[in-house]
Amino acid sequence: MDDTSHTNSPSRRRFLGGVALGGMGLVAGRAMAEGHAAGAPDPLITELQDWANGLGDGVDATPYGMPIRFEGDVIRRNVPWLTADPISSINFTPIHALDGTITPQGCAFERHHSGAIELAKEDYRLMINGLVDRPLVFTYADLERFPRVNHVYFCECAANTGMEWAGAQLNGAQFTHGMIHNMEYTGVKLSTLLEEAGVNPEGKWVYVEGADASSNGRSIPLEKAMDDVIVAFKANGEALRKEHGYPVRLVVPGWEGNMWVKWLRRIEVAAQAVESREETSKYTDTMADGTSRKWTWVMDAKSVVTSPSPQMPITHGPGPLVISGMAWSGRGKITRVDVSTDGGMNWQTARLAGEPGNKALTRFYLDTQWDGSEMLLQSRAIDETGYVQPTKEELRAVRGENSVYHNNCIQTWHVKTTGEAENVEVS
DSSP states (O other), rough: GGGGTTTSSSSSHHHHHHHHHHHHHHHHHHHHHHTTTTTOOOOOHSOOOOOGGOOOOOOGSSSOOOOGGTTTTTOOBBOGSSSSSSOOEBBOOOOGGGGGSOGGGGOOEOSSSOOOOOOOOOGGGEEEOOOOSSSSEEEHHHHTTSEEEEEEEEEOTTTTTGGGGOOOOOOOOHHHHEEEEEEEEEEEEEHHHHHOOOTTTTEEEEEEESSSTOOOOOOEHHHHHTTOOOEEEETTEOOOOOTTTTTTEEOOOOOOOOGSSSSOOOOESSSSSSHHHHHHOOOOOOOTTSSSOOOOOBBEEEEEEEEEEETOOOHHHHOEEEEEEEETTTTTTTEEEEEESSSSSSOOEOOOOOOOTTSSSSEEEEEEOSSSSOOOEEEEEETOOBBOOHHHHHHHHHHHHHHHSOOOOOOEEEOOOTEEEEEEEEO
């Protein structure tokens, strides 16, 4: 932001300095809100509190650490009317309440087609067959003996933001953009296992399927399989959660989430793509003229402001405001994110938090001053290929409104003078 924008408003340094001086700048505001005289002593500072006047809970009472009860609302949620039955459902990451880039496993988005199964490591088997020199079967212990890799990648459902094609529908970043998570995956490169089996020259595809009742079979070009695909058995340093495919799942960086087969049980090398019933009926993009874009695997550059947003309103008055969000691209790294507070008429370049990852979420911040007026808040991502995230109008002009997949349009939040926000569209 241009320094001249601060000329007629208190600086962030002065504001924070006022808080630091005995806490009186903040105390006065809080005291007035609570009906006390302005400047009255704050008992949270001047009096000994219960939490400092005795012993706390023993940590051993909860051997696996859980979030404190004050953060009990930071959970996955679903939208009941989106799916016919919870046995085939979607859970949305509470992206509005998170910061940084890594998604905790316990609140990470997941999609299931026939429920989450229980499969013990001792019972796990992975078969590689088809056009290979040596058909092989691996146990979980076998996989642990191969060289490992660790990479942070995002996993996004092709239907993320899908309900927004026809207009503003769901009032919350968790529901418009929460079909995504970003975790550090540990496992073995698929190429390592395929090389162990020996791929025949006529092999051009791999067909992968899971051990659950739906199997969720998918075909992946051999070129992608030999590039960066991972057979993963850890996420964020610990074993996969049951709902994320324990004990082993596939990680297909940058590609739509339905390719990331959970409870991975078989990989068949084939000369042609094997089309499952699920594959032929779903995950295609129907255009305005009735034709369909098939096998649109790569997730294009996208971003969203997570705070302020409908589930994360501004709770203070005018003054310093941190606008925060996340951006990602299935084609590589995010290089820039712009933020607009007036519905796209003017843009400011946000600050990227750290070095952007490849096919991973990037956190952005815009440190600004809010004067208490209404905002039409947007973000626009640009990736290393030069691709610029489109508006809804630009996307509709090419794709129409028949699809529920691959909607990477610019999102708009209407922030009111009260600090509350709602999902809207701008023309």
